[in-house]
Amino acid sequence: MAPRIVDAHCHLDAFSDDELIGVLADARAAGVVLLITVGMDVATSRRGTGIAAAHEPVLAAVGLHPWNAQDFPDGAPVAELEALAGADDVVAVGEIGLDFVDNSWLGLSYADPALRARQERVFRDQLQMARRLGLPVILHSRGAHATTTRVLAEEGMEEVGGCVQFFEGTPADVEAYAALGFGFSVGSSVTFPGAAGAWHETVRAIPPELLLVESDAPWLPYHGHASTRSAPADLIAIGAAIARVRGVEPEALLGAATANVDRVLRTVRTPA
Template sequence: MTHLVDSHAHLTAAAFDDDRPAVLQRARDAGVRHIIEIGYNHAVMARALALADAEPGFVSVALGFHPLDATTVQDGDLALLAGRLCTAPAAVAIGEIGLDYHHHPESAAVQARVFREQLALARELGLPVVIHSREAHADTLAILQRDGVPRGGVMHSFSGDLAYAEACVALGMLISFSGPLTFPRSHALHVAAAALPPASLLVETDAPYLAPQGRRGRRNEPAAVRVVAEHLARLRGVSVAEIAAATCANARRLFGDRLVLP
């Protein structure tokens, strides 16, 4: 069986409280060899780190403040984040960070400030970033271009077009596709997924969110990253094995040696 990395999941979400061990086993059975778990505020960071400690070699973490939590970030919080990133062996990236104008456009200025502060921290610590950008592509790109991402990162659950993807790749970012890639009307995603170079690709689930076509509206889980990889392979006219090899290599290159992959 081909091996895969789920580059973005939320396994500490309450949706998994009743069957988390079974969800992890199904992921293994589906060929998932590593999962990047996201800790997006203080409470979730602690749970994400506990999960990684319980699943060494299978779960790593990205830690940061989600744009929808930007208004709650207080003095000293970035220092606490830096401490966690420096002391937790499972921490491989800062994220998810960025801009979200869908839910709270009125907090755009605060979101941008917290985003830029965390980009500065990523540069200081030499870590990649995991970027959340919803209905804010132009501003997200402008900040990334102005501030820089020397260690690169991931455009998580990519939702833009080919031009946006290419601009992000030019900055050293990888493009991670999730369940919406499988939706019949996601034409812009299909074009981007077919055209981008293999070295720029990742796959993810964003579980428990964004289940692929056929399971829309239901809980998603990391095992479904195989569905995303299969759809990506069809769009590109290549084998699933080629997609698996490319995305695993890209994840290892970005996140480092903690990703122990076959």
């Protein structure tokens, strides 16, 4: 029997309404039974909640991404996000977190302590909102795992839990997040030949009960993909690559990742 797949992290707002019909049909044909679309700011979070309301297999997370934190000197737009989070299909706060790797798209250096402080303020605002609402968090953390895990502990986030999206780190980072009860969603980075070695060690270090899979669609297509955009249906290829790294069967890997979703993201009830 083909596995039932959950895409733990995608950006469906980035597809047009017309594109979405095909993307969701392809996902269904590939065995994807549930998709969690995440926000980058208020506008994308709003569109994500609209997509979740209109399409049954889609759930939404709302949040302000660290790449947008520089525009919010007075903290995260909590009132607007909290209003969106009231919808039935909203199951998490995300994509939120910290990114200390220089941003070539925006031409920003996060070595600037003022920008880091702004990111942390916006992050903490949203962690507190998540606890208030009883929602797990979906984290973006690049070059910042030590600070991210410290902030999660300081904010008492074990209470709601969550996962680290497009996780890339070391086995020690895995331990630090796992100690807080956080899971890991792994994406296309396992498919790149240059990513072998240390990164594959880390992928093997993730406890089986904490592993989720994600497409991050439409971003970050897997190595060798014919298109510059990715889609949730790519989880067949991504799952096969993760399974190869961990030395298990793809069906078993994808099935286990689906069974993990409701435990890692506690508000989600994967359809039977």
